[in-house]
Amino acid sequence: MGSNGTPGVEERTAVPAGATRPAKRRLLVGTGVVLGTLLLTGCSQATKEQWKRFGLPVGASDRTGAIESLxxxxxxxxxxxxxxxWGLILWVVVRYHKRNDDAPRQVRYNLPLxxxxTLAPFAIIGVLFFYTIEHGNEVTKMSASTDHTINVVGQQWQWTFNYKDTVDGQQGVWETGTLSKPAQLWLPVDESVEFVLNSPDVIHSxxxxxxYFKLDVIPGRTNKFQLTPTKTGIFAGKCAELCGLYHSRMVFSVNVVSRDEYDAHLRELAAKGQTGAATGGSDATTIPGHGEQEGGK
Structure with missing residues:
Protein backbone atom coordinates (compact mmCIF):
# COMPACT_ATOMS: atom_id res chain seq x y z
CA MET A 1 0.00 0.00 0.00
CA GLY A 2 1.13 3.54 -0.65
CA SER A 3 1.43 6.17 2.09
CA ASN A 4 -1.92 7.63 1.05
CA GLY A 5 -3.72 4.29 1.21
CA THR A 6 -3.71 3.59 -2.54
CA PRO A 7 -2.46 0.30 -3.88
CA GLY A 8 1.26 0.37 -4.43
CA VAL A 9 3.12 -0.70 -7.54
CA GLU A 10 4.79 -4.07 -7.27
CA GLU A 11 8.53 -3.79 -7.62
CA ARG A 12 10.17 -6.16 -10.10
CA THR A 13 13.78 -6.98 -10.60
CA ALA A 14 15.06 -5.47 -13.83
CA VAL A 15 16.12 -8.01 -16.44
CA PRO A 16 19.34 -7.14 -18.28
CA ALA A 17 18.67 -6.08 -21.87
CA GLY A 18 21.02 -8.69 -23.30
CA ALA A 19 19.58 -11.62 -21.35
CA THR A 20 16.93 -12.41 -23.95
CA ARG A 21 19.22 -12.09 -26.98
CA PRO A 22 20.53 -15.69 -27.04
CA ALA A 23 16.98 -17.03 -26.87
CA LYS A 24 15.88 -14.77 -29.72
CA ARG A 25 18.84 -15.81 -31.82
CA ARG A 26 18.12 -19.48 -31.24
CA LEU A 27 14.49 -18.93 -32.18
CA LEU A 28 15.38 -17.13 -35.43
CA VAL A 29 17.98 -19.72 -36.43
CA GLY A 30 15.60 -22.58 -35.66
CA THR A 31 12.82 -20.96 -37.65
CA GLY A 32 15.15 -20.40 -40.61
CA VAL A 33 16.32 -24.02 -40.58
CA VAL A 34 12.76 -25.35 -40.43
CA LEU A 35 11.55 -23.10 -43.25
CA GLY A 36 14.57 -23.91 -45.40
CA THR A 37 14.10 -27.65 -44.87
CA LEU A 38 10.39 -27.47 -45.74
CA LEU A 39 11.15 -25.42 -48.83
CA LEU A 40 13.79 -27.82 -50.10
CA THR A 41 11.86 -31.02 -49.38
CA GLY A 42 8.83 -29.65 -51.26
CA CYS A 43 10.79 -29.18 -54.50
CA SER A 44 11.28 -31.72 -57.28
CA GLN A 45 14.74 -32.95 -58.22
CA ALA A 46 14.60 -30.94 -61.45
CA THR A 47 13.83 -27.77 -59.51
CA LYS A 48 16.70 -28.41 -57.11
CA GLU A 49 19.08 -28.91 -60.04
CA GLN A 50 17.89 -25.64 -61.58
CA TRP A 51 18.51 -23.85 -58.29
CA LYS A 52 22.07 -25.14 -58.39
CA ARG A 53 22.37 -23.46 -61.80
CA PHE A 54 20.72 -20.29 -60.40
CA GLY A 55 17.82 -20.46 -62.85
CA LEU A 56 19.65 -21.48 -66.01
CA PRO A 57 17.91 -24.11 -68.18
CA VAL A 58 19.61 -27.43 -68.86
CA GLY A 59 22.51 -26.75 -71.22
CA ALA A 60 22.33 -28.26 -74.70
CA SER A 61 25.52 -27.14 -76.45
CA ASP A 62 29.28 -27.29 -76.04
CA ARG A 63 29.39 -23.58 -75.08
CA THR A 64 27.26 -23.92 -71.97
CA GLY A 65 30.05 -24.90 -69.57
CA ALA A 66 31.82 -21.54 -69.71
CA ILE A 67 28.60 -19.52 -69.38
CA GLU A 68 27.30 -21.64 -66.51
CA SER A 69 30.61 -21.28 -64.67
CA LEU A 70 30.56 -17.50 -65.13
CA TRP A 86 23.37 -7.22 -44.66
CA GLY A 87 25.19 -8.90 -41.77
CA LEU A 88 27.08 -5.69 -41.02
CA ILE A 89 23.90 -3.63 -41.27
CA LEU A 90 22.02 -5.89 -38.86
CA TRP A 91 24.99 -6.04 -36.48
CA VAL A 92 25.19 -2.24 -36.38
CA VAL A 93 21.41 -1.97 -35.84
CA VAL A 94 21.51 -4.38 -32.90
CA ARG A 95 24.85 -3.35 -31.43
CA TYR A 96 24.40 0.41 -31.61
CA HIS A 97 20.67 0.94 -31.23
CA LYS A 98 19.73 3.86 -29.02
CA ARG A 99 19.69 2.98 -25.31
CA ASN A 100 19.56 6.45 -23.77
CA ASP A 101 19.62 10.12 -24.68
CA ASP A 102 23.39 10.45 -24.50
CA ALA A 103 25.08 11.57 -27.69
CA PRO A 104 27.10 8.73 -29.28
CA ARG A 105 30.85 8.98 -29.50
CA GLN A 106 31.86 10.91 -32.60
CA VAL A 107 34.38 9.28 -34.93
CA ARG A 108 35.89 11.27 -37.82
CA TYR A 109 38.35 8.93 -39.52
CA ASN A 110 39.09 5.21 -39.71
CA LEU A 111 41.85 4.76 -42.26
CA PRO A 112 41.92 0.93 -42.39
CA LEU A 113 38.15 0.83 -42.90
CA THR A 118 37.71 1.60 -51.39
CA LEU A 119 39.85 -1.30 -52.58
CA ALA A 120 37.36 -4.16 -52.09
CA PRO A 121 34.99 -3.05 -54.91
CA PHE A 122 37.91 -2.68 -57.32
CA ALA A 123 39.12 -6.16 -56.41
CA ILE A 124 35.66 -7.65 -56.99
CA ILE A 125 35.23 -5.85 -60.31
CA GLY A 126 38.71 -6.90 -61.43
CA VAL A 127 38.06 -10.60 -60.73
CA LEU A 128 34.66 -10.54 -62.46
CA PHE A 129 36.15 -8.69 -65.45
CA PHE A 130 38.95 -11.23 -65.81
CA TYR A 131 36.62 -14.24 -65.82
CA THR A 132 34.12 -12.47 -68.11
CA ILE A 133 36.81 -11.92 -70.74
CA GLU A 134 38.24 -15.42 -70.32
CA HIS A 135 34.88 -17.22 -70.61
CA GLY A 136 33.67 -14.84 -73.32
CA ASN A 137 36.64 -15.73 -75.49
CA GLU A 138 35.95 -19.41 -74.96
CA VAL A 139 32.30 -19.04 -75.98
CA THR A 140 32.98 -16.97 -79.11
CA LYS A 141 36.00 -18.89 -80.40
CA MET A 142 35.82 -19.92 -84.06
CA SER A 143 37.42 -22.86 -85.85
CA ALA A 144 38.57 -22.94 -89.45
CA SER A 145 35.85 -25.38 -90.51
CA THR A 146 32.63 -26.90 -89.20
CA ASP A 147 30.48 -29.88 -90.16
CA HIS A 148 27.54 -27.69 -91.25
CA THR A 149 26.79 -24.08 -92.16
CA ILE A 150 23.35 -22.49 -91.76
CA ASN A 151 22.53 -19.00 -92.97
CA VAL A 152 19.93 -17.45 -90.69
CA VAL A 153 17.77 -14.59 -91.94
CA GLY A 154 15.84 -12.66 -89.30
CA GLN A 155 13.11 -10.51 -90.81
CA GLN A 156 9.96 -8.87 -89.52
CA TRP A 157 8.62 -11.07 -88.08
CA GLN A 158 9.90 -14.59 -88.57
CA TRP A 159 13.00 -16.60 -89.35
CA THR A 160 14.38 -18.22 -92.49
CA PHE A 161 17.00 -20.99 -92.30
CA ASN A 162 19.24 -21.81 -95.28
CA TYR A 163 21.02 -25.14 -94.90
CA LYS A 164 24.20 -25.13 -97.00
CA ASP A 165 24.44 -28.94 -97.18
CA THR A 166 24.32 -30.66 -100.56
CA VAL A 167 21.07 -32.62 -100.81
CA ASP A 168 20.38 -34.96 -103.74
CA GLY A 169 22.81 -33.03 -105.89
CA GLN A 170 21.29 -29.67 -104.96
CA GLN A 171 23.41 -27.06 -103.19
CA GLY A 172 21.41 -25.98 -100.20
CA VAL A 173 17.80 -26.17 -99.01
CA TRP A 174 15.73 -23.73 -96.96
CA GLU A 175 12.68 -23.38 -94.75
CA THR A 176 10.92 -20.36 -93.30
CA GLY A 177 8.18 -19.50 -90.86
CA THR A 178 5.18 -17.20 -90.67
CA LEU A 179 3.41 -15.48 -87.82
CA SER A 180 0.82 -18.24 -87.72
CA LYS A 181 3.34 -21.08 -88.21
CA PRO A 182 6.75 -20.38 -86.62
CA ALA A 183 9.89 -21.72 -88.26
CA GLN A 184 11.68 -24.88 -87.20
CA LEU A 185 15.45 -25.22 -87.15
CA TRP A 186 16.90 -28.73 -87.47
CA LEU A 187 20.37 -29.57 -86.16
CA PRO A 188 22.32 -32.85 -85.94
CA VAL A 189 23.49 -33.75 -82.45
CA ASP A 190 27.23 -33.76 -81.67
CA GLU A 191 28.15 -32.10 -84.99
CA SER A 192 29.55 -28.59 -85.21
CA VAL A 193 27.50 -25.86 -86.87
CA GLU A 194 28.37 -22.36 -88.04
CA PHE A 195 25.51 -19.86 -87.99
CA VAL A 196 25.71 -16.90 -90.39
CA LEU A 197 23.26 -14.17 -89.37
CA ASN A 198 21.74 -11.51 -91.64
CA SER A 199 18.73 -9.17 -91.59
CA PRO A 200 17.03 -7.31 -94.46
CA ASP A 201 15.16 -4.82 -92.26
CA VAL A 202 15.85 -4.07 -88.58
CA ILE A 203 18.01 -5.41 -85.77
CA HIS A 204 16.96 -8.79 -84.40
CA SER A 205 18.70 -11.13 -81.97
CA TYR A 212 23.38 -20.19 -73.45
CA PHE A 213 24.16 -18.00 -76.43
CA LYS A 214 22.59 -15.18 -78.41
CA LEU A 215 23.88 -12.82 -81.07
CA ASP A 216 22.44 -9.75 -82.77
CA VAL A 217 21.24 -9.93 -86.37
CA ILE A 218 22.10 -6.52 -87.85
CA PRO A 219 21.14 -5.10 -91.29
CA GLY A 220 24.18 -4.57 -93.51
CA ARG A 221 26.43 -6.67 -91.29
CA THR A 222 27.08 -10.42 -91.17
CA ASN A 223 27.57 -11.92 -87.71
CA LYS A 224 28.77 -15.48 -87.15
CA PHE A 225 29.13 -17.93 -84.32
CA GLN A 226 29.76 -21.65 -83.92
CA LEU A 227 28.61 -24.34 -81.51
CA THR A 228 27.89 -28.04 -81.28
CA PRO A 229 24.49 -29.27 -80.00
CA THR A 230 25.04 -31.92 -77.33
CA LYS A 231 21.49 -33.04 -76.42
CA THR A 232 18.65 -34.29 -78.56
CA GLY A 233 15.20 -32.78 -78.09
CA ILE A 234 13.11 -29.77 -78.98
CA PHE A 235 14.29 -26.40 -77.66
CA ALA A 236 12.69 -22.97 -77.77
CA GLY A 237 14.22 -20.11 -79.73
CA LYS A 238 13.22 -16.47 -79.97
CA CYS A 239 14.20 -12.97 -80.97
CA ALA A 240 15.76 -11.16 -78.01
CA GLU A 241 15.67 -7.68 -79.56
CA LEU A 242 12.49 -5.57 -79.73
CA CYS A 243 12.00 -5.44 -83.50
CA GLY A 244 8.49 -4.15 -84.09
CA LEU A 245 4.81 -4.82 -83.64
CA TYR A 246 4.94 -8.62 -83.78
CA HIS A 247 8.25 -9.10 -82.00
CA SER A 248 6.56 -11.43 -79.48
CA ARG A 249 5.65 -13.84 -82.30
CA MET A 250 9.16 -14.02 -83.67
CA VAL A 251 9.77 -17.42 -82.12
CA PHE A 252 11.02 -20.72 -83.50
CA SER A 253 11.81 -24.22 -82.31
CA VAL A 254 15.09 -26.11 -82.56
CA ASN A 255 14.94 -29.83 -83.27
CA VAL A 256 18.23 -31.48 -82.31
CA VAL A 257 18.13 -34.96 -83.83
CA SER A 258 20.36 -37.77 -85.04
CA ARG A 259 22.27 -37.34 -88.30
CA ASP A 260 19.91 -39.72 -90.12
CA GLU A 261 16.85 -37.72 -89.07
CA TYR A 262 18.60 -34.49 -90.03
CA ASP A 263 19.44 -35.79 -93.51
CA ALA A 264 15.88 -37.08 -93.96
CA HIS A 265 14.46 -33.66 -93.12
CA LEU A 266 16.72 -31.94 -95.65
CA ARG A 267 15.58 -34.43 -98.31
CA GLU A 268 11.97 -33.55 -97.48
CA LEU A 269 12.73 -29.85 -98.05
CA ALA A 270 14.40 -30.68 -101.39
CA ALA A 271 11.39 -32.76 -102.43
CA LYS A 272 9.16 -29.73 -101.81
CA GLY A 273 11.29 -27.68 -104.18
CA GLN A 274 12.80 -25.57 -101.40
CA THR A 275 16.29 -25.65 -102.83
CA GLY A 276 18.88 -22.93 -103.17
CA ALA A 277 18.62 -20.02 -100.73
CA ALA A 278 15.84 -17.76 -99.48
CA THR A 279 16.25 -14.24 -98.18
CA GLY A 280 13.07 -14.21 -96.09
CA GLY A 281 9.53 -15.50 -95.95
CA SER A 282 7.22 -13.82 -98.45
CA ASP A 283 4.39 -13.84 -95.91
CA ALA A 284 6.44 -13.22 -92.78
CA THR A 285 4.55 -9.97 -92.24
CA THR A 286 1.09 -11.39 -92.89
CA ILE A 287 -1.21 -10.92 -89.93
CA PRO A 288 -2.88 -14.25 -89.03
CA GLY A 289 -6.63 -14.16 -89.51
CA HIS A 290 -6.55 -11.00 -91.66
CA GLY A 291 -4.57 -11.94 -94.73
CA GLU A 292 -3.04 -8.49 -95.05
CA GLN A 293 0.32 -6.90 -94.42
CA GLU A 294 1.02 -5.13 -91.16
CA GLY A 295 0.26 -1.46 -91.56
CA GLY A 296 -2.25 -2.02 -94.33
CA LYS A 297 -5.89 -1.05 -94.24
Whole structure:
Protein backbone atom coordinates (compact mmCIF):
# COMPACT_ATOMS: atom_id res chain seq x y z
CA MET A 1 0.00 0.00 0.00
CA GLY A 2 1.13 3.54 -0.65
CA SER A 3 1.43 6.17 2.09
CA ASN A 4 -1.92 7.63 1.05
CA GLY A 5 -3.72 4.29 1.21
CA THR A 6 -3.71 3.59 -2.54
CA PRO A 7 -2.46 0.30 -3.88
CA GLY A 8 1.26 0.37 -4.43
CA VAL A 9 3.12 -0.70 -7.54
CA GLU A 10 4.79 -4.07 -7.27
CA GLU A 11 8.53 -3.79 -7.62
CA ARG A 12 10.17 -6.16 -10.10
CA THR A 13 13.78 -6.98 -10.60
CA ALA A 14 15.06 -5.47 -13.83
CA VAL A 15 16.12 -8.01 -16.44
CA PRO A 16 19.34 -7.14 -18.28
CA ALA A 17 18.67 -6.08 -21.87
CA GLY A 18 21.02 -8.69 -23.30
CA ALA A 19 19.58 -11.62 -21.35
CA THR A 20 16.93 -12.41 -23.95
CA ARG A 21 19.22 -12.09 -26.98
CA PRO A 22 20.53 -15.69 -27.04
CA ALA A 23 16.98 -17.03 -26.87
CA LYS A 24 15.88 -14.77 -29.72
CA ARG A 25 18.84 -15.81 -31.82
CA ARG A 26 18.12 -19.48 -31.24
CA LEU A 27 14.49 -18.93 -32.18
CA LEU A 28 15.38 -17.13 -35.43
CA VAL A 29 17.98 -19.72 -36.43
CA GLY A 30 15.60 -22.58 -35.66
CA THR A 31 12.82 -20.96 -37.65
CA GLY A 32 15.15 -20.40 -40.61
CA VAL A 33 16.32 -24.02 -40.58
CA VAL A 34 12.76 -25.35 -40.43
CA LEU A 35 11.55 -23.10 -43.25
CA GLY A 36 14.57 -23.91 -45.40
CA THR A 37 14.10 -27.65 -44.87
CA LEU A 38 10.39 -27.47 -45.74
CA LEU A 39 11.15 -25.42 -48.83
CA LEU A 40 13.79 -27.82 -50.10
CA THR A 41 11.86 -31.02 -49.38
CA GLY A 42 8.83 -29.65 -51.26
CA CYS A 43 10.79 -29.18 -54.50
CA SER A 44 11.28 -31.72 -57.28
CA GLN A 45 14.74 -32.95 -58.22
CA ALA A 46 14.60 -30.94 -61.45
CA THR A 47 13.83 -27.77 -59.51
CA LYS A 48 16.70 -28.41 -57.11
CA GLU A 49 19.08 -28.91 -60.04
CA GLN A 50 17.89 -25.64 -61.58
CA TRP A 51 18.51 -23.85 -58.29
CA LYS A 52 22.07 -25.14 -58.39
CA ARG A 53 22.37 -23.46 -61.80
CA PHE A 54 20.72 -20.29 -60.40
CA GLY A 55 17.82 -20.46 -62.85
CA LEU A 56 19.65 -21.48 -66.01
CA PRO A 57 17.91 -24.11 -68.18
CA VAL A 58 19.61 -27.43 -68.86
CA GLY A 59 22.51 -26.75 -71.22
CA ALA A 60 22.33 -28.26 -74.70
CA SER A 61 25.52 -27.14 -76.45
CA ASP A 62 29.28 -27.29 -76.04
CA ARG A 63 29.39 -23.58 -75.08
CA THR A 64 27.26 -23.92 -71.97
CA GLY A 65 30.05 -24.90 -69.57
CA ALA A 66 31.82 -21.54 -69.71
CA ILE A 67 28.60 -19.52 -69.38
CA GLU A 68 27.30 -21.64 -66.51
CA SER A 69 30.61 -21.28 -64.67
CA LEU A 70 30.56 -17.50 -65.13
CA UNK A 71 26.87 -17.21 -64.17
CA UNK A 72 27.12 -19.35 -61.04
CA UNK A 73 30.40 -17.72 -59.99
CA UNK A 74 28.90 -14.22 -60.33
CA UNK A 75 25.88 -15.23 -58.24
CA UNK A 76 28.09 -16.74 -55.53
CA UNK A 77 30.18 -13.56 -55.41
CA UNK A 78 27.02 -11.43 -55.23
CA UNK A 79 25.58 -13.57 -52.43
CA UNK A 80 28.81 -13.38 -50.43
CA UNK A 81 28.88 -9.60 -50.75
CA UNK A 82 25.16 -9.38 -49.98
CA UNK A 83 25.37 -11.55 -46.87
CA UNK A 84 28.39 -9.58 -45.64
CA UNK A 85 26.70 -6.21 -46.18
CA TRP A 86 23.37 -7.22 -44.66
CA GLY A 87 25.19 -8.90 -41.77
CA LEU A 88 27.08 -5.69 -41.02
CA ILE A 89 23.90 -3.63 -41.27
CA LEU A 90 22.02 -5.89 -38.86
CA TRP A 91 24.99 -6.04 -36.48
CA VAL A 92 25.19 -2.24 -36.38
CA VAL A 93 21.41 -1.97 -35.84
CA VAL A 94 21.51 -4.38 -32.90
CA ARG A 95 24.85 -3.35 -31.43
CA TYR A 96 24.40 0.41 -31.61
CA HIS A 97 20.67 0.94 -31.23
CA LYS A 98 19.73 3.86 -29.02
CA ARG A 99 19.69 2.98 -25.31
CA ASN A 100 19.56 6.45 -23.77
CA ASP A 101 19.62 10.12 -24.68
CA ASP A 102 23.39 10.45 -24.50
CA ALA A 103 25.08 11.57 -27.69
CA PRO A 104 27.10 8.73 -29.28
CA ARG A 105 30.85 8.98 -29.50
CA GLN A 106 31.86 10.91 -32.60
CA VAL A 107 34.38 9.28 -34.93
CA ARG A 108 35.89 11.27 -37.82
CA TYR A 109 38.35 8.93 -39.52
CA ASN A 110 39.09 5.21 -39.71
CA LEU A 111 41.85 4.76 -42.26
CA PRO A 112 41.92 0.93 -42.39
CA LEU A 113 38.15 0.83 -42.90
CA UNK A 114 38.24 3.49 -45.61
CA UNK A 115 41.01 1.63 -47.44
CA UNK A 116 38.98 -1.59 -47.22
CA UNK A 117 35.76 -0.23 -48.68
CA THR A 118 37.71 1.60 -51.39
CA LEU A 119 39.85 -1.30 -52.58
CA ALA A 120 37.36 -4.16 -52.09
CA PRO A 121 34.99 -3.05 -54.91
CA PHE A 122 37.91 -2.68 -57.32
CA ALA A 123 39.12 -6.16 -56.41
CA ILE A 124 35.66 -7.65 -56.99
CA ILE A 125 35.23 -5.85 -60.31
CA GLY A 126 38.71 -6.90 -61.43
CA VAL A 127 38.06 -10.60 -60.73
CA LEU A 128 34.66 -10.54 -62.46
CA PHE A 129 36.15 -8.69 -65.45
CA PHE A 130 38.95 -11.23 -65.81
CA TYR A 131 36.62 -14.24 -65.82
CA THR A 132 34.12 -12.47 -68.11
CA ILE A 133 36.81 -11.92 -70.74
CA GLU A 134 38.24 -15.42 -70.32
CA HIS A 135 34.88 -17.22 -70.61
CA GLY A 136 33.67 -14.84 -73.32
CA ASN A 137 36.64 -15.73 -75.49
CA GLU A 138 35.95 -19.41 -74.96
CA VAL A 139 32.30 -19.04 -75.98
CA THR A 140 32.98 -16.97 -79.11
CA LYS A 141 36.00 -18.89 -80.40
CA MET A 142 35.82 -19.92 -84.06
CA SER A 143 37.42 -22.86 -85.85
CA ALA A 144 38.57 -22.94 -89.45
CA SER A 145 35.85 -25.38 -90.51
CA THR A 146 32.63 -26.90 -89.20
CA ASP A 147 30.48 -29.88 -90.16
CA HIS A 148 27.54 -27.69 -91.25
CA THR A 149 26.79 -24.08 -92.16
CA ILE A 150 23.35 -22.49 -91.76
CA ASN A 151 22.53 -19.00 -92.97
CA VAL A 152 19.93 -17.45 -90.69
CA VAL A 153 17.77 -14.59 -91.94
CA GLY A 154 15.84 -12.66 -89.30
CA GLN A 155 13.11 -10.51 -90.81
CA GLN A 156 9.96 -8.87 -89.52
CA TRP A 157 8.62 -11.07 -88.08
CA GLN A 158 9.90 -14.59 -88.57
CA TRP A 159 13.00 -16.60 -89.35
CA THR A 160 14.38 -18.22 -92.49
CA PHE A 161 17.00 -20.99 -92.30
CA ASN A 162 19.24 -21.81 -95.28
CA TYR A 163 21.02 -25.14 -94.90
CA LYS A 164 24.20 -25.13 -97.00
CA ASP A 165 24.44 -28.94 -97.18
CA THR A 166 24.32 -30.66 -100.56
CA VAL A 167 21.07 -32.62 -100.81
CA ASP A 168 20.38 -34.96 -103.74
CA GLY A 169 22.81 -33.03 -105.89
CA GLN A 170 21.29 -29.67 -104.96
CA GLN A 171 23.41 -27.06 -103.19
CA GLY A 172 21.41 -25.98 -100.20
CA VAL A 173 17.80 -26.17 -99.01
CA TRP A 174 15.73 -23.73 -96.96
CA GLU A 175 12.68 -23.38 -94.75
CA THR A 176 10.92 -20.36 -93.30
CA GLY A 177 8.18 -19.50 -90.86
CA THR A 178 5.18 -17.20 -90.67
CA LEU A 179 3.41 -15.48 -87.82
CA SER A 180 0.82 -18.24 -87.72
CA LYS A 181 3.34 -21.08 -88.21
CA PRO A 182 6.75 -20.38 -86.62
CA ALA A 183 9.89 -21.72 -88.26
CA GLN A 184 11.68 -24.88 -87.20
CA LEU A 185 15.45 -25.22 -87.15
CA TRP A 186 16.90 -28.73 -87.47
CA LEU A 187 20.37 -29.57 -86.16
CA PRO A 188 22.32 -32.85 -85.94
CA VAL A 189 23.49 -33.75 -82.45
CA ASP A 190 27.23 -33.76 -81.67
CA GLU A 191 28.15 -32.10 -84.99
CA SER A 192 29.55 -28.59 -85.21
CA VAL A 193 27.50 -25.86 -86.87
CA GLU A 194 28.37 -22.36 -88.04
CA PHE A 195 25.51 -19.86 -87.99
CA VAL A 196 25.71 -16.90 -90.39
CA LEU A 197 23.26 -14.17 -89.37
CA ASN A 198 21.74 -11.51 -91.64
CA SER A 199 18.73 -9.17 -91.59
CA PRO A 200 17.03 -7.31 -94.46
CA ASP A 201 15.16 -4.82 -92.26
CA VAL A 202 15.85 -4.07 -88.58
CA ILE A 203 18.01 -5.41 -85.77
CA HIS A 204 16.96 -8.79 -84.40
CA SER A 205 18.70 -11.13 -81.97
CA UNK A 206 19.04 -14.90 -82.48
CA UNK A 207 18.65 -16.63 -79.11
CA UNK A 208 18.27 -20.24 -78.03
CA UNK A 209 18.24 -20.14 -74.19
CA UNK A 210 19.32 -23.78 -73.82
CA UNK A 211 22.44 -23.03 -75.89
CA TYR A 212 23.38 -20.19 -73.45
CA PHE A 213 24.16 -18.00 -76.43
CA LYS A 214 22.59 -15.18 -78.41
CA LEU A 215 23.88 -12.82 -81.07
CA ASP A 216 22.44 -9.75 -82.77
CA VAL A 217 21.24 -9.93 -86.37
CA ILE A 218 22.10 -6.52 -87.85
CA PRO A 219 21.14 -5.10 -91.29
CA GLY A 220 24.18 -4.57 -93.51
CA ARG A 221 26.43 -6.67 -91.29
CA THR A 222 27.08 -10.42 -91.17
CA ASN A 223 27.57 -11.92 -87.71
CA LYS A 224 28.77 -15.48 -87.15
CA PHE A 225 29.13 -17.93 -84.32
CA GLN A 226 29.76 -21.65 -83.92
CA LEU A 227 28.61 -24.34 -81.51
CA THR A 228 27.89 -28.04 -81.28
CA PRO A 229 24.49 -29.27 -80.00
CA THR A 230 25.04 -31.92 -77.33
CA LYS A 231 21.49 -33.04 -76.42
CA THR A 232 18.65 -34.29 -78.56
CA GLY A 233 15.20 -32.78 -78.09
CA ILE A 234 13.11 -29.77 -78.98
CA PHE A 235 14.29 -26.40 -77.66
CA ALA A 236 12.69 -22.97 -77.77
CA GLY A 237 14.22 -20.11 -79.73
CA LYS A 238 13.22 -16.47 -79.97
CA CYS A 239 14.20 -12.97 -80.97
CA ALA A 240 15.76 -11.16 -78.01
CA GLU A 241 15.67 -7.68 -79.56
CA LEU A 242 12.49 -5.57 -79.73
CA CYS A 243 12.00 -5.44 -83.50
CA GLY A 244 8.49 -4.15 -84.09
CA LEU A 245 4.81 -4.82 -83.64
CA TYR A 246 4.94 -8.62 -83.78
CA HIS A 247 8.25 -9.10 -82.00
CA SER A 248 6.56 -11.43 -79.48
CA ARG A 249 5.65 -13.84 -82.30
CA MET A 250 9.16 -14.02 -83.67
CA VAL A 251 9.77 -17.42 -82.12
CA PHE A 252 11.02 -20.72 -83.50
CA SER A 253 11.81 -24.22 -82.31
CA VAL A 254 15.09 -26.11 -82.56
CA ASN A 255 14.94 -29.83 -83.27
CA VAL A 256 18.23 -31.48 -82.31
CA VAL A 257 18.13 -34.96 -83.83
CA SER A 258 20.36 -37.77 -85.04
CA ARG A 259 22.27 -37.34 -88.30
CA ASP A 260 19.91 -39.72 -90.12
CA GLU A 261 16.85 -37.72 -89.07
CA TYR A 262 18.60 -34.49 -90.03
CA ASP A 263 19.44 -35.79 -93.51
CA ALA A 264 15.88 -37.08 -93.96
CA HIS A 265 14.46 -33.66 -93.12
CA LEU A 266 16.72 -31.94 -95.65
CA ARG A 267 15.58 -34.43 -98.31
CA GLU A 268 11.97 -33.55 -97.48
CA LEU A 269 12.73 -29.85 -98.05
CA ALA A 270 14.40 -30.68 -101.39
CA ALA A 271 11.39 -32.76 -102.43
CA LYS A 272 9.16 -29.73 -101.81
CA GLY A 273 11.29 -27.68 -104.18
CA GLN A 274 12.80 -25.57 -101.40
CA THR A 275 16.29 -25.65 -102.83
CA GLY A 276 18.88 -22.93 -103.17
CA ALA A 277 18.62 -20.02 -100.73
CA ALA A 278 15.84 -17.76 -99.48
CA THR A 279 16.25 -14.24 -98.18
CA GLY A 280 13.07 -14.21 -96.09
CA GLY A 281 9.53 -15.50 -95.95
CA SER A 282 7.22 -13.82 -98.45
CA ASP A 283 4.39 -13.84 -95.91
CA ALA A 284 6.44 -13.22 -92.78
CA THR A 285 4.55 -9.97 -92.24
CA THR A 286 1.09 -11.39 -92.89
CA ILE A 287 -1.21 -10.92 -89.93
CA PRO A 288 -2.88 -14.25 -89.03
CA GLY A 289 -6.63 -14.16 -89.51
CA HIS A 290 -6.55 -11.00 -91.66
CA GLY A 291 -4.57 -11.94 -94.73
CA GLU A 292 -3.04 -8.49 -95.05
CA GLN A 293 0.32 -6.90 -94.42
CA GLU A 294 1.02 -5.13 -91.16
CA GLY A 295 0.26 -1.46 -91.56
CA GLY A 296 -2.25 -2.02 -94.33
CA LYS A 297 -5.89 -1.05 -94.24
Missing amino acids: WVGAWIAALIVGVLV EVLY FWVPSF
